[in-house]
Amino acid sequence: xxxxxxxxxxxxxxxxxxxxxxxEGSSNSGGKLRRSYSCLNVAQMLNQEExxxxxxxxxxxSVPVPKFDRKQKPMDxxxxxxxxxxxxxxxxxxxxxxxxxxxxxxxxxxxVSNTEPIVQYFVSRDFEEDLNKYSDTRGEVALExxxxxxxxxxxxxxxxxxxxxxxxxxxxxxxxxxxxxxDSHEFLSKLLEWLHEDTNRIKKPSKMPExxxxxxxxxxxxxxxxxxxxxxxxxxxxxxxxxxxxxTTTCQDCGFKSLKFQEFYNLNLFIPEDRNKIxxxxxxxxxxxxxxxxYVCEKCRSSRGAKQKVEIVKLPPILIIHLERFLPDEQMIxxxxxxxxxxxxxxxSYRLTGLNLQEFTRGDENKYxxxxxxxxxxxxxxxxxxxxxASCYSKQGRSWYKYDxxxxxxxxxxxxESTAAYILF
Numbered sequence: 480x481x482x483x484x485x486x487x488x489x490x491x492x493x494x495x496x497x498x499x500x501x502x503e504g505s506s507n508s509g510g511k512l513r514r515s516y517s518c519l520n521v522a523q524m525l526n527q528e529e530x531x532x533x534x535x536x537x538x539x540x541s542v543p544v545p546k547f548d549r550k551q552k553p554m555d556x557x558x559x560x561x562x563x564x565x566x567x568x569x570x571x572x573x574x575x576x577x578x579x580x581x582x583x584x585x586x587x588x589x590x591v592s593n594t595e596p597i598v599q600y601f602v603s604r605d606f607e608e609d610l611n612k613y614s615d616t617r618g619e620v621a622l623e624x625x626x627x628x629x630x631x632x633x634x635x636x637x638x639x640x641x642x643x644x645x646x647x648x649x650x651x652x653x654x655x656x657x658x659x660x661x662d663s664h665e666f667l668s669k670l671l672e673w674l675h676e677d678t679n680r681i682k683k684p685s686k687m688p689e690x691x692x693x694x695x696x697x698x699x700x701x702x703x704x705x706x707x708x709x710x711x712x713x714x715x716x717x718x719x720x721x722x723x724x725x726x727t728t729t730c731q732d733c734g735f736k737s738l739k740f741q742e743f744y745n746l747n748l749f750i751p752e753d754r755n756k757i758x759x760x761x762x763x764x765x766x767x768x769x770x771x772x773x774y775v776c777e778k779c780r781s782s783r784g785a786k787q788k789v790e791i792v793k794l795p796p797i798l799i800i801h802l803e804r805f806l807p808d809e810q811m812i813x814x815x816x817x818x819x820x821x822x823x824x825x826x827x828s829y830r831l832t833g834l835n836l837q838e839f840t841r842g843d844e845n846k847y848x849x850x851x852x853x854x855x856x857x858x859x860x861x862x863x864x865x866x867x868x869a870s871c872y873s874k875q876g877r878s879w880y881k882y883d884x885x886x887x888x889x890x891x892x893x894x895x896e897s898t899a900a901y902i903l904f
Contacts, residue, residue, distance in 0.1 A: 480850035481797045543603040566637035569875040574638035574885035579658035586867035589882040590854035593871040601625040614676035621677035638885035675716035684711035704740040723793040732781035745799035759829040790841040800903040854904035
């Protein structure tokens, strides 16, 4: 769910409310920075977080043109075979061939491919300036991901095969190497983790320190944690997708409050089992509601329990919401004594435009509170015989499109909301 542009039945309406990513501004020395979707430097990021000057950009989305390094030797060029099926399409409307139960991967790749700043950053090859050769994948996932995006946005093919990307991610996580069906949320988690590490400007980040909250206010503790996080994590993934939550645990006996901070790239929303239909707002209220828990106080050592509450401190420019449809079924045990999972078919209703999350956030300092939907990863069927697709809004086509592996077709916006919705962008 993004703040980068309007979506829905009338995406080009002049009176729609949208929020833009802030411009980088200028450095303290007065020099101008190159316009890029690269992550801002720490000083600028913190300056904007604390209310420093920033100017909104009002730019339409145009398809980026890849840069070519004329100094690159032929032996340095990696040969890739996307097995493209020729056919002129609008940019970004190219399908991905199923390589054997890889619909989970294709669904996520198409959702991420329709994230405009990601396309600009990787297709233009700006990411190469930030490439981190010290990451776990030594930049390989970012390179293969960028190569695939360039083909998806070349408007030359009806479909391509993401063979090289699948082989690369399979080398670093064996579950993605075979032909078994996997969870699209798990793939999204690893993909964003790899892309962050591959483009993190802090090449060898140190471990996050413990934040001492004993003598400062929760507000100052939040700022201290986020500053420490940004000092170690500077990538376009952090800049676009990462937010912050604060968990407060209050002792029922002495009233001592324990604070725990957690950065996130998506919100995992629980779906109540006793409901056939529920709204996204109701799921969010459940997420932030206060609960009673078993607890031994670290100060008075009382075991009378505590009240616990999670608050959203910082929302990112682009919010990803994961609807927890799959849950362990303890009554179904496999032969290997593994707990099987079952799927919740609950209908979760949600807005295509104008989702306001102000009531679910702590304080009133969030710059991004109103969001518009632009992509959905869908899961149809059961765990035993399921299938993933993606529904994405295309600015090039000025419409919603269904991405079903290699097939891409226009769809009515009324069909975007369904019981199959699994991950919302």
